[in-house]
Amino acid sequence: MLSDIEETLLQPVELFVAAQLKKNKYENVLQHLDNGIVLFNCDGQITFANSLMASLLELRAQDMIGCNIRQLIALPQLRRSKWKWILQVYREMMHNHKTKFEIRDDYGKYWMVLVTYAEDLDGDLLISFKDISDYKRIEETASQNDKLAILGKISAAIAHEIRNPLTAIRGFIQLLRPHLLQLGKDEYARIILMEIDRTNDIIHEFLNSSKPSAPEKAVLRLSSLLRQTVLLTESEALMKDCEISLQSEQEEMLIAIDAKQMKQVFLNLIKNALDAIEEIDGRKGEIHIRAKSEGSNAIISIRDNGSGMEQASLKRLADPFFTTKEKGTGLGLSESYRIIKNHGGSIQVESSIGVGTTFIISLPLAN
Ligand SMILES: Nc1ncnc2c1ncn2[C@@H]1O[C@H](COP(=O)(O)OP(=O)(O)OP(=O)(O)O)[C@@H](O)[C@H]1O
Ligand SMILES: [Mg+2]
Incomplete structure (x- = not known):
C-alpha cells in the first residue's frame, strides 16, 4: 500500500530528473558545437550562450545570462570593438x-549569422555564428582565378593582334636602316629592331605557355645590362624632366640571368619610378640606380624622389592586379617579384610618402 503511494509520488520526480538530464545533454552538445550560439527568451534576455559565443565576445557565459542587449553592451568588461560588433x-x-x-x-x-525565431523554440530567438573565413578565402581565390582566366584570354587575343603591326614596323625600320646609317643614327635602328624582337619574344613566350617560362640563364655583365635598360627609358625620362643616374661600383660584376626577363624587371621598376615622379610637382625628378657587390651577391638599388607609398600599399606590391594607377594593370611588380625569385634573388622596398621610394634587388653573383 505504502509502496504504491511512494511510486505515485516519485514518478513526477523521476520524470523531472529524466527531463533535466536530457536538457543537460542537449546543453552539452550545444556547448561543444563549433558555432557560436546565443538564445534570447521572449523578454529579450539571454538564457543560454555557448562557450564559443562567450569567447567571441571575450566574456564569460555566466556574465551574459540574464542580460538583454542594452545590459549586454553596458557590461564594463565588454571591449569597445565587441560593443560595436x-x-x-x-x-x-x-x-x-x-x-x-x-x-x-x-x-x-x-x-x-543565422537568426531563427520559431514556435517550437517557445518564442525564443536563436542566433548562431558560423566561422566562414575559410570559405571566404576560397571564394576570393576563385574570383581572383576567374579574373586571371579572363585576363589571360583577353591578353592572348591582344598579344596575337600586336604581332601583325610589329612585323610591319620591323620591315619598315629595316628599309630605313641605310638612311639612318647615312645620318650616323644606325644605333637607333639597332635599338628599335632589338626591342621589336624582344617584344615578339615576350608575345611568343606568352602565347606558347600558360605558365611563365623558367629563366634561360647566361652569364652577363650587370653594368652593361643596366646601361642598356637606362638607354631605353631615356626618352620617357626626358619628357618627364627627370634625370636618371647610373653608378656601378664594380664594372666586372657578372650575374647568371635571363637577360630578357631581367631587363623587364629593371624597366618595370624605372617605369614605376617615372610614374611616381610624375605625380609630384615642384621638384626635379631624380632616379639613382646603383649597383655594387656585397659578399656573394650583387645589390642593385633604384631610388626615386617620387610620391612614395603608404604602408598598406607596400604590403600589396607583389599582389597581381594591385594598382593605384588609372591605366595600370598592377602586373608589373608581381611579375618582377616572380622573375627575381626564379633567379634566386630577393627584392626589398623602402618608401616614405612625399620623399620617395627605393627598390633594392639582390642577385647571386656568378663570379
Ligand atoms: N616607385 C614607386 N613609387 C610609388 N609607388 C609605386 C612605385 N612602384 C610601385 N608603386 C605602387 O605600386 C603599384 C603597383 O605597381 P605595378 O608596377 O605592379 O603596377 P602598375 O605600375 O600600377 O601598373 P603597370 O605596371 O601595369 O603599369 C603602383 O600602382 C603604385 O601605386
Ligand atoms: Mg608598373
Whole structure:
C-alpha cells in the first residue's frame, strides 16, 4: 500500500530528473558545437550562450545570462570593438530585418549569422555564428582565378593582334636602316629592331605557355645590362624632366640571368619610378640606380624622389592586379617579384610618402 503511494509520488520526480538530464545533454552538445550560439527568451534576455559565443565576445557565459542587449553592451568588461560588433549585428537584424548575413569581426574573421525565431523554440530567438573565413578565402581565390582566366584570354587575343603591326614596323625600320646609317643614327635602328624582337619574344613566350617560362640563364655583365635598360627609358625620362643616374661600383660584376626577363624587371621598376615622379610637382625628378657587390651577391638599388607609398600599399606590391594607377594593370611588380625569385634573388622596398621610394634587388653573383 505504502509502496504504491511512494511510486505515485516519485514518478513526477523521476520524470523531472529524466527531463533535466536530457536538457543537460542537449546543453552539452550545444556547448561543444563549433558555432557560436546565443538564445534570447521572449523578454529579450539571454538564457543560454555557448562557450564559443562567450569567447567571441571575450566574456564569460555566466556574465551574459540574464542580460538583454542594452545590459549586454553596458557590461564594463565588454571591449569597445565587441560593443560595436554587437550593435552591427543588432542593426542587421532589427533595422534591416535580415535573418541571414555575413559579418567581419575585429580580427578580420568572417562569420555567417543565422537568426531563427520559431514556435517550437517557445518564442525564443536563436542566433548562431558560423566561422566562414575559410570559405571566404576560397571564394576570393576563385574570383581572383576567374579574373586571371579572363585576363589571360583577353591578353592572348591582344598579344596575337600586336604581332601583325610589329612585323610591319620591323620591315619598315629595316628599309630605313641605310638612311639612318647615312645620318650616323644606325644605333637607333639597332635599338628599335632589338626591342621589336624582344617584344615578339615576350608575345611568343606568352602565347606558347600558360605558365611563365623558367629563366634561360647566361652569364652577363650587370653594368652593361643596366646601361642598356637606362638607354631605353631615356626618352620617357626626358619628357618627364627627370634625370636618371647610373653608378656601378664594380664594372666586372657578372650575374647568371635571363637577360630578357631581367631587363623587364629593371624597366618595370624605372617605369614605376617615372610614374611616381610624375605625380609630384615642384621638384626635379631624380632616379639613382646603383649597383655594387656585397659578399656573394650583387645589390642593385633604384631610388626615386617620387610620391612614395603608404604602408598598406607596400604590403600589396607583389599582389597581381594591385594598382593605384588609372591605366595600370598592377602586373608589373608581381611579375618582377616572380622573375627575381626564379633567379634566386630577393627584392626589398623602402618608401616614405612625399620623399620617395627605393627598390633594392639582390642577385647571386656568378663570379
Ligand atoms: N616607385 C614607386 N613609387 C610609388 N609607388 C609605386 C612605385 N612602384 C610601385 N608603386 C605602387 O605600386 C603599384 C603597383 O605597381 P605595378 O608596377 O605592379 O603596377 P602598375 O605600375 O600600377 O601598373 P603597370 O605596371 O601595369 O603599369 C603602383 O600602382 C603604385 O601605386
Ligand atoms: Mg608598373
